[in-house]
Amino acid sequence: MKALKPHLLALPDYPYTMAQALIKLDQNESPYGLPPELKAELASRLAELPLNRYPRMHAETLAERIADFEGWPEAGVVVGPGSNTIIFALVAAAQRVLDVSPSFVHYEHSAHLLGAPYRAVPLREGFELPVAELQEALGEGEPGVFFLPNPHTPTGAFFAPERVSSLCQTAAAAEWLMIIDEAYYQFAPADMKRQALGEAHLGILRTFSKAWGLAGARAGYLLASEEVARVVRNLLPPFGVPAPTALAVELALEHPGYVAEAVEKVRRERDRVYLELKAHPTWRAYPSHTNFLLIRTPDAAAAYQGLLKKGVLVRRQDHLPGLAGAIRVTIGTPVENDAFLQAAFELAREERGNEKESEDATGED
Structure with a gap:
């Protein structure tokens, strides 16, 4: 196909394959969506929505609501149909991309799609942040965009603010744009929003897909300087956030209290599942500051x-x-988590039974 860029033809698909199961714990969705009363209110508002009209060009009304909620200048808020689209726009604007490894695959995937030079610095033993190595990488060559998910995906680790701040200072001095992806910040002990406010070389990426329970609505946003926001906004398609999505998110922002309750439930269940897995004979769960366990x-x-x-x-x-041998499980409802734990320990018992049969068979020979 000569009409298409050759490097795109050779790229593998995005690494996700849909599968069906009674209990779905594979995409880090919240097990708790909008409360029933808010769903009813959303249905009422949707009934009055003129779907024959285009939405706002860049979800300006929603951006204004997010700015009020976050205490951020409205001109520095960019809204997209999911944070993935904003990542893609940031990579499109970047001279090059710096990442850690392992990491959220969409940073690297976007870089390869767009032909942007990409480099990843491996995490240290125990998923520790490689500050010195990253500082060295930030000092080499022309600047670009440095993505750092914190809390980290896919490991669930949380990088201490003082270590992240050190990297922010290095990035600013080297004129890199550092984007801290805080998709799971509600589950962590701290965030970097206050430090990013007023910093031209630091941006914060957030989503409504996790703690807010709105993965199906598809909405994410960037908090950045006015200059960065303008560039990213121009790279996003106009009218990209559907009117029903904006309506659902605006309603959620009017009633944010339900999020804290949902987050606390998930945290309790996450810690329970982690502790119970300590008794598993062959599986090892890692501590997490997200809504999943590696x-x-x-x-x-x-x-x-x-x-x-x-x-x-x-x-x-x-x-x-x-991450050889690693799987990731989303924390669901208590019933879903019990089913996962039961299945996990049944597999261990079946494995021991198979090993014993093999030993017995060997003995008979």
Whole structure:
């Protein structure tokens, strides 16, 4: 196909394959959506929405509401149909891209799609932030955009603010734009929004897909300087945020109290699942400051398929650097989490049974 750019033809698809299961714990969605009374109010407002009309060009009304909610200048707020689209626009604007490894795959995927030079610095042992190595990378060559998810995906680790601040200072001195992706900030002990306010070389990326329980609505936003926001906004398609999406998010912003309640439920369940997995004979769960757990298993394919056969869908992560044997499980409702735990320990018992049969068979020979 000569009409298309050659490098695009050779690129693999985005690394996600849809599968069906009774219990879906593979995409880090909130198990709790809008409360019933807000759903009823949304239905009422949607009934009055003129769908024959285009939405605002860049979701200006929603951007104004987000600015009020976040205490951020409205000119520095960019809204998109999911934070992925904003990441794509940032990469399109970047001279080059710096990342950590492993990381959220969309940074690298976007760089390859857009032909942007890409470099990833491996995390240290225990998923520790490699500050010195990143500072060295920031000092080499022309500047670009540096993405750092914190809390980190896919590991669930939280990088201490003082270490992140050190990187922010280095990035600013080297004229890099540093984007801290805070998709899971509600589950963490701190965030970097206050430090980013007024900093031209620092931006914050957030989403309504996780703690807000609005993954199906598809909305994310960037908090940045007016200059950066203008460039990113111009790279997003006009009328890109559908009117129903804007309406749902505006309603949620009017009633943010439900989010704190949902987050607390998820935190309690996350800690419970983590503690119960300590008794698993072969799986190791890592501490998390998100709504998911990364789990190291002897065989990620076997763990994934075994859970799927028992009606529980999780996400394999063993294709990522340094995550051999890893799977990722979203924290769901208590009932869903109990089903996952039951399946996980059943697999362990079945594995022990198979090993014993093999030993007995060997003995008979």
